[in-house]
Amino acid sequence: MHKLQSFSVFSRLLPRLHCTGGRPSAPLGSRILTNADDIFKHNMWDHVQWTEEDKENARQKAKENSCIHIPLEEQGKFDTEACQYWDRFYKMHQEKFFKDRKWLFLEFPELLPSCAKSQTTNGNLGDQQVTRPQPIGSIIDTETRHQPHNRPKHRHTDTTNHQKESGHRAAPELNEAAKHTPAFPGQNASFRILEVGCGVGNSAFPIVNSIKETDSYLYCCDFSPSAIQLVKDHPDYHDSVCHAFVHDICEEMAPFPFPPQSLDVILAVFVLSSIHPERTQGIVNRLSTYLKHGGIFLFRDYGRYDFSQLRFKKGRCLSENFYTRGDGTCVYFYTKEEVHNLFSNAGLEEIQNLEDRRLQVNRGKKVAMHRVWMQSKYRKSYPFPPS
Structure with missing residues (x-):
């Protein structure tokens, strides 16, 4: 942690956005620190510009650890036994470790079909009230683990109707294939979402409660049987709107309970970072085949030199920018370029790819931490021009 007096960025904090598309320079609800004396008035400050000294200090700490x-x-065990580590984690902490991601629809309004309205008309973002559905870029990250040191978490298709609404013509071969597709959960829904690495449902249930009055369906999977059981035991779970299932996205031949090109949205929040970086390209490639043309892949995860990377001790590093925690779970820290390559190599086109830099403050202890998160949106293009 950095004490206020040694935190060089405070003297030169200016609004700055690190992104490609998606947000205005000073969006509604953003909180910009322009006066260092105000640092402990709020828990989080947005769009923080790092000085060269801050960057160098971060590089040196990462190099050391x-x-x-x-x-x-x-x-090898951290890869082959990853399921056991996470299953043990969920057995121990149950559903009490992470908070529900109430910020989801502010940052990812694409999760809602056009006819849906979020149950949370007003999102409480820290100390400030904002109104959806504008994606405003002022959320407070809730992935910090609630335990000592606050350690964060790493790890049928009615194609015709969807494309009519989008103004695109369905390919004849896809229509023909749809006629012969076996029955599957959610096959009559017109809007389908998959969340990978759903854990105990901190994203799933905010989504379920927002789409349950619509013609939409959510699939959510995790490779931890304990996590999936907790999802199914939740009072808001119902198979009429949601299907939770155990699935290891690293397994190349593991089948999904829905056909290719049947999903409108894939959501991966703090999930891919928990997987060995050599595996993630294959995972994104495979997942992308399940998106409809025009479907979107939503991604949020840890960025390079986030505070949680810099606080690792020596001896916890597996490979460059990839670490294991004391409980055996792993985490990788991405750059903006790596994220772009990951999705563009899978044939997806960039809608948004930003580096979300924040200043997180512990007002009681008078300490501040640089947080860095990646947030991206990539779309599967149509193979033919719209009619």
Whole structure:
């Protein structure tokens, strides 16, 4: 943690946005720190510009904490036994560890079909009230683990109707294929969402409660059987609007309960970072085949030199910018370029790719932390021009 007196950025804090598309320079609800004396008036400040000194300090800390790698002969278990580590985590903490992501629809309004209205008309973002559905970029991240040191979490298709609404013509071969598709959960829905790595439902249930009066359906999966059981035991779970299932997205041949090109949205929030970076390209490639043309992939995860990366101790590094925590779960820290390559290599086109830099403040202890999160939206293009 950085004490106020040694935090060089305070003397030169200016509004600045690190993104490609999607947000205005000073969006509604953003909180910009322009006076260092105001630092402890709020818990979070938006669009923080790092000084060269801040950048260099971050590089040096990451270099120091990654100079000693876990021996190669010990690294394999963090990949092959990842399910056991996460299952143990959910058995221990149940549904009490993470908060529901009430910010979802502010940042990702694409999760809602055009006919849906969020149950939360007003989102309480820290100390400030904002009104949806504008994506405003002023959320407070809720992925911090509620335990000592606040350690964050890493890890049928009615194609015809959808394309009519979008102004696009369905390919004849897709219409023909749809006629022969076996029955599957949610097949009569006109809008389908998949959340990968759903955990205990901190995204799933805000979504369910917002789409249950619409012709929409949510699939959510996790490779932890304990997490999925907790989702199914939740009082808001109902198979008429949601299907939760155990699934390891690293397994190339593991089947999904829906056909290719049947999803309107795929959501991955603080999930891909928990997987070895050598696996993630294949995962995004496979997941993308389940998007309809015009469907969108929504992504939020950890950015390079986030505070949680810099606080790792020596001996926890698996490979460059990839670490394991004390409980065996892993986390990778992305750059904006890596995220772009990950999705564009899967054939998706960029809608938004931003580096979300915040200043998180503990007002009681008078400490401040640089937070860095990646937030991106990528679309699957149509293979033919609209009619």
